[in-house]
Amino acid sequence: MANDNPHSDDDIPAFKEQLQRCLEGFSSKWLDACDHDLMHPTRLARKDFPVPELLLFALRNVLGWRWLGHREKVRWTVLGHVGGEPIAFELQKFGLRMLRPAGEHAFDDERVIGQLRGAIQITEKFLKPLTEHQIHRGELVIANRHGEFSSRYLFFREKADAAFRQANRKRRRKKGQPEGNGIEGLGSLLSAVLNHGMRQKQEGFFYSVAMVDCYFSAIEHRLALLRAFTGRSMEEGGFREFISMSWDKKLAEILGGKQSNKIRETIRDLRRIKERIRNPFAHGGFENDKGSLQIYIPTLGMLPANFTKYGESARFSLFPVEDQDHTECCNTFDEVDKLLSSDHLAGPHRILEAGVDPCYDPESLAMYLRAISEGDDGIEAFLDHWSRIYEREVNMDY
Structure with a gap:
């Protein structure tokens, strides 16, 4: 027992x-x-x-x-x-x-x-x-699925990139297709061009929203892994307390120290993406500022409940996410990725990317801290030891 x-x-x-x-x-x-x-x-x-x-x-x-x-x-x-x-x-x-x-x-x-x-x-x-x-x-292990979460995010990112590129590409006239002489021909050609762009923009919108959702799932998972690999000790009940935090508080704890204006700006951009895109589409279309609700004002008609802030709503445009929105999301995500893999998080990030399943008990946390404090050689020795044990257990080569 x-x-x-x-x-x-x-x-x-x-x-x-x-x-x-x-x-x-x-x-x-x-x-x-x-x-x-x-x-x-x-x-x-x-x-x-x-x-x-x-x-x-x-x-x-x-x-x-x-x-x-x-x-x-x-x-x-x-x-x-x-x-x-x-x-x-x-x-x-x-x-x-x-x-x-x-x-x-x-x-x-x-x-x-x-x-x-x-x-x-x-x-x-x-x-x-x-x-x-x-x-x-804290005597527990989390399966490291960083690779899976990242792959899902990158899959939809690449799909959205391709769709928006196609939408912005000049439509080619098919061989044998009339050049659109006369009003009827011109109208037909214009309709085909517009339909082509609309279809590709819609695909880009769908893929980009899926990308955003996958990224926030990935970052929740990533922060939980990094909390262990930083090696900082935890009080009893600390793991449950950390997991129950909002994502931005987790991010602040992992980044630690005094944050520069650039870091604070990146976090604000990430929060804005979550509120404008991720939350409405992940929570049935409801926005935090009541932007999805409409109210009736006598003599005026139906107005959005968040009034002028509706201009920042995902539903303000025909397509809630367009090429520029997608690019801004990707740039913000890239900045966050840099923050979580550089400076004092470079070592923990290496262990995370190697696929190590983190433990949160005091002995394991001390082991991660020791490996990181010994620099590249310490991390390499730890990963070599871990991979030998992992392969032995998976293959049952006893």
Whole structure:
């Protein structure tokens, strides 16, 4: 059991009794002579056992089943009996497997799997208070998905760039198409030109809004990762407090120190993009300053509730985002990216880009700080050590 367990002394025996009732017919009994009987493997569905370690905890830690540690392409094995017959569960590189003797069984596979699913539900309920306890202490890891978030953002940015370039490009007359002589021909040609530009501008607008939304998701994720990799210590409850902050407060904490006028201006530009573009389209079209609402004024008619500020609304133009708006967004995002990858954040950014999954416990934070304080050599040594461990665990090369 984990240290500083939030459970009372009575919780653990009650949990064990629940498991035993659920797993009636299961036994920790094992004889070495049974090893050769386990010749028939069955791959267990990932949807039934999405977290195999819960099975290991229930059988090994609570019910005392014999277990084996790392082997080639195998992370762990637990051994016992079910229905009087030997059985084992093994987490391999390509999934969780159940091993049983060939032939008919007193308990068929479906019954065994059903009982184990019930046991996992009981185990999960028992462990839930421990997860909250550890999150409060910062004993947690976040999966580093910086590459995925950045790729989504860049995908839509490139699509928007291409659409706006196409909209601004002179339309070519197709081979064999009349030159538009006469009023009718001229009208037809003008209509085709306008339709071409409108279609491409609309595509640019759609892609650019998606880009903005992806960027703000990416920066939320990035700031959480950087908070760990700066190596600064956290009080208990500090992680939860940081995650609950607004994005601009997180950004201010990560940037730290006294901010120059240029930095403050960049943050203001970023906030303006969020309020003008991201928020209305991410929140059902509603704007913070009531710009999406209209009110009726007698003798005047319908007016926007934010009056003259409507001129700054995303809906003031036919297309809420046009070429110039898109370019301004991209320039601001590029400036923010520079801020988060230079000066005192250059080292943390290198660790982030390497794909390291950050831990927030005091020991890990101290390790990141030490690596950064040792400069390029320290960071390189840390990344080399981390990548060896990562590859070993992913490939199960034990």
